[in-house]
Amino acid sequence: MAETMKLEIFRYRPEKESEPTFQIYEVPFREDWVVLDAINHIKEEIDGTLSYRWSCQMGVCGSCGMMINNVPKLSCAVFLKDYYPDKIRIEPLTGFPVERDLIFEMDDFMTKLTEMQPYIIREEGEEKPLEEGEYLQSPAELAHYKQYSMCINCMLCYAACPVYALDSNFIGPAIIALGQRYNMDSRDQGRDSRQELIASHDGIWECTFVGECSAVCPKHVDPAAAIQRAKVSSTIDWFKDVLIPWGKKK
């Protein structure tokens, strides 16, 4: 008698319903299966209408983020055996509008991503011509921002963040961490221009350091720490601006 287990999956088909429902599927239980394997099995063998995102199956692309029993996780990294024989409840990541089934709308994230200017910015006249070779960086300088460069944009941190769930104007953990990744990169000179976004009311100051973003991050980026450190540096900036207003650059 082959073992099975139940997956209770969030369904939303806008063309035929105005409210989401849940559908229970019974899938084979395999010791080495992850939740994504079970969902792929459903799609292939049981119900081809189920819609969801996935790609690499190995935790590097960031596509398969879902709420698994209320916790944001990568479905390719969660083993069935850790839940067997209990039922697993699967929903799209919290805080985002749902397009269809497990597919959520990422537009807000993508817009903010671009606004953070996630690339090396050099000041006017500071751009090194190609003939002069690469920008050199020591291992110690790399160590300062490396952790923040590991983000795979899976958005689990947004799903874990109650501030974002309550107010989608909040810039959010991953994007602030990304801003810090460039701010702390010794080759970058764009901190001031990113500060407009980071130090705004919708930026770091909405964060109440719940810390769940860092707890769920599959790449150990620790966005919560990135945000708190940005609070410190932004506060120092603020006092400098207020106490030494003539010291402003440009």
Add this chain to the structure above:
Amino acid sequence: MSTYLRPVPNTWWLKRKPYILFMIRELTSVFVAGYCIFLLVLVYKLTQGADAYGNFMAALKSPSSVALHLITLAFVLYHTITWFNLTPKILVLYRGEERVPQGLVAGTFYAGWVVVSVIVAWLVLGV
């Protein structure tokens, strides 16, 4: 085709343990403020003469005062522990490529706490 926005209940924080612990941490601030008010009243009684002050200090022996103090202490200790444990996230120090261990940063604050507590006790109690 419309997207569906899931409503967020105000009881969102009851759904998972990390959120409940977060809310408890945030509520410690109420007890912190409570003790500030207590100290304010104590200092006020100092301006009202020896009798008023004496009555206030005598009231500290009452069961309700002790109980309130103990509850406040529990919450304030939770504040202290969560506060110090979060300092290494904010105070990130490097020696070359190596990051200063988080335990060392937090440990320094705990050590400082012991020192401050001893000094305060020594000054206040005059022992």
Add this chain to the structure above:
Amino acid sequence: MAKSNEPIWWSLFSAGGMVAAMMFPILIIITGILVPFGLAGDDPLNFERIHTAVSQNDSVELTLFIVITLPLFHWAHRFRFTLVDVGLKSVSTLISILCYGGAIAGTIVAVVILWNI
């Protein structure tokens, strides 16, 4: 998006949080357990001793002022965000006024009382 003026409140919140973390546990133990149960010598918080210490020493008055007011600002900032987090975002301006206003009021009261000792 304009840069926010939150840093002033956050600085007060942080300073207050550190003061409360460092000094409140021992103070609570003193006023809640040691003194009421007579475990710390012969009435060390008696009126003569404390009144003299506060009225004669500026540093004692200053310490009391810091210990009373900074944690009030810690409460104000944290409680403000707690209320927003439980769904009161629509009245967040009113909440800010009440919270920071409360801390400022407490500060003024502390100044008045300490000035008159």
